[in-house]
Amino acid sequence: MTREEAESVLTEAGQADDGAFPLLDAAIACAIHDYPFRNPEPVRTLASNAAERLAERVGSESPDDALAETMAADMRLNGDLLSYDHPGNTDVIDVAERRRGLSATLAIFYIDAARRVGVRAQGVDFPGHFLLRVETTEGPVALDPFSQGRLVLPSELTRRALRAGLTPHVADRLDVLMAPVSDRQALVRLQNVLFSRALRAEDYEGAERSALRRALLDPEDHRPWLDVAAAREKQGALAGALEALARARSVDDPAEAHRRISVDRVRLQLN
Secondary structure, three states: OOHHHHHHHHHHHHHOOHHHOOHHHHHHHHHHHHOOOOOOHHHHHHHHHHHHHHHHHOOOOOHHHHHHHHHHHHOOOEEOOOOOOOHHHHOHHHHHHHOEEOHHHHHHHHHHHHHHHOOOEEEEOOOOOOEEEEEEOOEEEEEEHHHOOEEEOHHHHHHHHHHOOOOHHHHOOHHHHOOEEOHHHHHHHHHHHHHHHHHHOOOHHHHHHHHHHHHHHOOOOOHHHHHHHHHHHHOOOHHHHHHHHHHHHOOOOOOHHHHHHHHHHHHHHHO
16 A cells, blocks of 8 residues: 555545444554565454454453453453554554564554454543543543553543642542543544654654645644644645645634744745
8 A cells, every 4th residue: 555545545444434433454554554575464454353353352351351361361462561652553564473562552452353343442532641431330440551441430530640740629520521422532542652752752744744644633722734844844835835824724714813923833944
């Protein structure tokens, strides 16, 4: 798959309803968009094997135990503690081969397997760390894909929230802390991680690609186009920055004045 073909997949995914969002295919397209012409079969094989094994477990175990045992024990997926900033930790193709990654990347495999066998699992955009919400007969529970799918107790959620800077009256509200996000939002969060890392490394081409993927995945949000424009401006591609700002302006929202200021700033550099 070429980078252009990956963009076509992401464009189609962006137009899909949340209920029909192709999480695994879109995640593969994101990975290939960064580094084209790679073989995605390890991802599909891992996903297929995980779903098959999970289907065998759910009949005799609770959904959360079955999911954690399948993904962490059977599939050997775990967080990369030794090289947390390794670039492969955000790439589903690399993660499928190394069986190590960030929580947000590992969660893609958890969610895909759960979807295939009817286990209700969604991502949770927890402050500073992506978690999973799994529905059980006793209510929702939180799992941490980075820590072998370990169950995160409510008291620990509150402690983590307080450490992340949330106020006490918010940190005590489990309905807020465990609010699920859509599959689209889960994948967009991963692209946000890539964008932040690329900016810190002054890799503005990488930042542009990750911002563009966010724009394609969520076409109703103007903010990714602002990030595309900023990354292009850093590269000196001012005409491309203006094009991205025009795309941002075409998305109707209250930030129109801010976008116009950005356009004027770039135009001044062209004159």
